[in-house]
Amino acid sequence: MQFMIEDFHATLNSINNGIVVVDKKGIIIFMNQWAEMIIGLKSTAAIGCIVDNILPDNRLVRVIETGAAEFNQRFQIGMTHVLMNSTPIWKEKRIIGAIAVFQEITELSKVAAELEEVTKLKCTLQYVLESIEEGIVVVDKQGIITMMNPAYYAVLDKKPHEVIGKKVTEVIPNTQLHEVIENGKGEMNVIQKMNGNNCIVSRIPIVKNDEIICAVGHVVFKDIKDLKRLANEISHLQHELEYYKERLRKTLGGKYTFGDIIGETKKIEEVKHIAQRTAKGGSTVLILGESGTGKELFAHAIHNGSSRCQGPFIKVNCAAIPENLLESELFGYEEGAFSGARKGGKPGKMELANGGTLFLDEVGDMPLGMQVKLLRVLQEWEIERIGGTKTIKLDIRVITATNKDLEALAASGHFRQDLYYRLNIVSIQIPPLRDHKEDIPLLCEVLLRKISLKLERFVDCISPEAMKVLKAYSWPGNIRELENILERSVNIMEEGICILPEHLAPIMRKILKPQHVEKESTRAELVEIRYEAEKNAILKALEDTGGNKSKAALLLHVNRSVFYEKLKKYGIGYNSPGKKR
Template sequence: MYLRACIKQPEKREKHLFRKEASKVTKFVFDEDIYKLIVEQLDVAVITDKNGRYVYVTKSWEEYYGIKLEDIKGKYVRDVFPTSRIHEALETKQSLIGIPAPLVNEKQEQGFCSYIPIIKDGEVAAGFIHVIFHSEKSALDFSKRLNAMMDELNYYKQEVKQLRKSKYSMDDIIGKSDLVLDLKEQIQRAAKSSSTVLIEGETGCGKELVAHSIHHLSERASKPLIKINCAAIPSELFESELFGYEYGAFTGADKKGKKGKFEMASGGSLFLDEINQMPLVMQPKLLRVLQENEVEKIGGKESIPINIRLIAASNTSLEKMISDNTFRSDLFYRLNVLNIKVPALRERKEDIPLLVDHMIKKFNFQLGLSVQGIHSNVIEKFREYEWPGNIRELQNVVERGMNMALTGVMEWKHFEAYFENKSLRHVERHKKNGDLLIKQAKKNLEKEILLESLEKYGSNKTRCAKELGISRTLLYKKIKEYDLKV
C-alpha cells in the first residue's frame, strides 16, 4: 500500500492503528523497487482523517517539529499549524503540490509540502501530507529515476497483456467444407455482438478455437481472455476461483486476498469451458452474476461491478441435462443467447487432407522432423474411420505417425498399429465384400427425414433447417446430394 510504504515502522500499537485506518483509505499496487525508492526519498509524512485531524505521523516528523503523536492525535492540523492547507485539499478534493512547509523556528531548513486528499468511491476518506527538503537537483534526479522505472514497469505490463490475449484466431480453424464455412460465418456474427455465446460440440472438435476466434474478432480483443475449465476445478473451490475472496474469508486464505476470474476478465471475455460440469449449487450464483453484472467476493461486504463477455462451451446437450435435473433451465436460457454448434470431424471428412497437411507442418516445426507428406491411400483410410475423438484424435494419430516415419512420406504402415483394433478394419472387410449396408441404411434414413421435413415446411428452408438442427447451407448441400426436387 502506498501510504504504508511511505512511512517508517511505528510501534506495535500504533502500527495496528495505522493499518486499520490506512486500510479504509485506498489500495495501490506498486513494483517493489518503486515503493522502496519512494520510501528512501521521504522525510516527514502525516496521515489525517477525512476532517483533517491527525491520525498518524512519522518518527522523522516528530523529530523535525519536536512534537509527539500522542500530544496531537485527534487534533485538527490547522489548530497545530494554522498555515497548513490540508483542509483546502480535503474540501476541494484536489491535491496541492509544492506549498512551503510551516516552520517552527527560523533555523529549520525550508521544506515543501504536498497535500493529497485520498478518495474512495468518489468521497474523501483521508488526507496525506508529505514534506520534501531535498534540493532541486536531487528532486529532478529522483523524478528521472522514478519515470524510468515506471516506463519499465509499463513495458512488462504490456507484455503480460499480450500473453493474456486470445491464443488462436479464425485462421486456426482449418477446412473449406460447407460446415466450416458456415461455422466461420457464425463466429463473425457473434464477434459483432456482446451477448453471451454457448458453444456446443463433442470433445475434441475445436470449441476452444471458436471461443478464441470470437474474442479475437471482437471489440474486446485488446483486453484479456480468461479461460477456466469447469471440469478441472474441485467443487469446494469453484466459488473462490470465479469470484475471489477477501483476507480471512476462510482458513488458509491468502493474506492479500485473491481476485476471481470475473475480475481478471474485466473489459474482456471469460470462457467457461465444459460448463456442463459446473456444480448444481454454483449455477444460481453464476446466473445472478450474469443478471446483475456484479460479483461479491467470499468474505466481501461490497459488490464489484464487472464488464465481461461470457463465452461458455459444453460437450453434451444442456437441454438433456435440464430434463435430467442436472442443469438449471434459467441458466441455460441466459447462456443460450447466441448458439454455435461445432461439427464433429466425421461430419466434415472432406477437410481431413487440409487438417493433416496443417498438422504435418506444425509438428515438423515443433518436433524438429522432416516429414514431407502422407500417402493418398492413408487419407482414404482416414475417411473411412468415424473419429470419435474428433480433431484431437486425428492430431494424436498424425503425431504418432510422424514419430514413426521421422522423414519422407508417411505410409499406412506408420498407422496400422493404431487402427488394429478400431472399427476401420470392419469397414475395410465390408468394403471388400461389397457390403456397405449400414452406410446405405444411414443415407436412406437421412434422405427420408429430409423429405418429410421439406414436405412439412414447403419452401420455407429456414424453418426446415432449424427443425433438423443444421444450417441452411448444409440443408442445400443435402438437397443437392440426394437430388431432391423441391
C-alpha cells in the same frame, strides 16, 4: 508499506495460478487461494508447515540449496496435472527463500514470468526510495504516516519508531499533507521552509476506485537541479510499471482472435462467419463441439471481436472445480462468510468479469443446484457475494461451451431446460477434425511453426506418406490430438528433415501396414456389416426408449445432431415402440 504488501497479496490472490512461498528452511510462509484450490488445503493449515509435507515432489528446497531456478517441472496433484517453476528469492546476494508458481498444463498463460517482473520492479522501487537523497513520506487517509525513507528520517533527526503510526501534523512542521487527503488537491513544486531551509515540496493524493486511499509527500532538500534527475528516474519506473500492468491486463484478457482460427474449408469458414457476426452482439453464446476442436479458442475470438475486447476475459472450468467451491468461485464471498474466509472477502469470477466476458467451460458438468443460481444471474444480471447483503450489478457477456449434448441432457432431466434455453440463444457447432480433413495440411504448417519455436528445433515439412496417414486417421481427439502427435514427432526425429510415417505414433502407423489394406470385396463386406450393425443398434435404442430420440441418442453416447443424421442416413423414422415408418 503495509498498503503495498496488502495490495501485493491481493494481486497474487487474484491470479489464476497457484503460488507458494517458503523461507530458507523450506517452511511455507505464503500460499495464495488458487494454490489452496489445486492442493486442496487452506493456507491457514499450510503456513508454517514443511513444504515437502504439503507439496510432494516439489523442488523448492533444492532451489534454496543450489541457488538455481528450475523451470517446467511436471507433476500431478490429485487429478490435476500442473507445471511448476521454482525460483530462489535473493536479497543482498543471499537466498532468503523460494517461490513456486504452478498452473494447469493446458493453460498457456505467462503470468508466472510477469509476476517475477512485477516483483523485481517492486524491489527496484523500494531500493530507489531508500537510496535517493530526497525525502519521501506516505500517509494513509487518516493522515497517519505509513512509510518514510531514510533521507527524510535524517532531516527530521528521528527514528522510524518515532514516526511510523504517528499523525503527520505531529511529526513534520508546517505540513499540509493531511489537507491533500481531505480535499484531494495535490501540489507540485511549492516552496516550504523546513529546519530553516527552503525546500521544494510536492504533495500527491493517491486515488483507487474513485477514493483517496493515501497521499505521498516528496521533498527536495538539496540543489533544485537534482529534481530533474529524480523526475526522470520516477518517470522511467512509472513507464515500466505501466508496461507490466498492460502485460497483466492482456493476460487476463482474451488471447486469441479470429485470425488464430486455422481452416479454409467450407465448414470452418461457415462457423467462423457465424461467430464473427455473433461477436458484434451481446447475446449469450453456447459453443458445442467435441473435446479438442477449439471451443475455448472461439470463445476468446468472440470476446476480442466484440465491443468488450478491452475488458477482462474470465474463464471458469465448471468440471475442474469441486462443487462445494464452485459457488464461492463464481459469486465471491464476504469476510466471515464461512470458516477460513479471507479477511476482507474476495470477489467472484462474475464480479471480476464486469465490463468483459465470462466464459463457462464444460457447462454441461455444472451441478443442478448451481444451475438454478446461474439461471437467476442470466435473468436479473445481479449477484450477492456469499454472506453479503449488497447487490452487485453485472455488465458481462456469458459464453458457455460443452462437449455434451445439452438438449439431450435437458430432455432427460440431467440439465435444466430453462437454463438450456437461456444459454442457447446463439449456438455454434464446431465440426470435428474428421469432418474437415482438408484443413490438416494448413493446420500442420501452423502447428509445426509453433512447436518448432517451443522446442527450439526446426522442422517445417511432412512427407506425402506421413500426410496420407494423417488424413486417413479418424482423429478422436481432434486438433488437440493433432498438435500432440506433431509435437511427439518433432521430439523424436532429427532436426531439419521432414516428418516421416515412422515418426508418427504407433497407433497411426498401423494405417500403412499391409494387413490393414483390404481387397475391395473384403472392404465392401466390412462396410455392409458395419452398416447393418449400426442400423440395428439405433433401432434397438429407439425401442428401449419408447421412440424418444433424445434419450436414444443419450443411450448411444452420440450427439443429438449426429443421431438425426444417422436416422436420415438409414431412412429410419419412429413414432412408437415397434412401429417404424
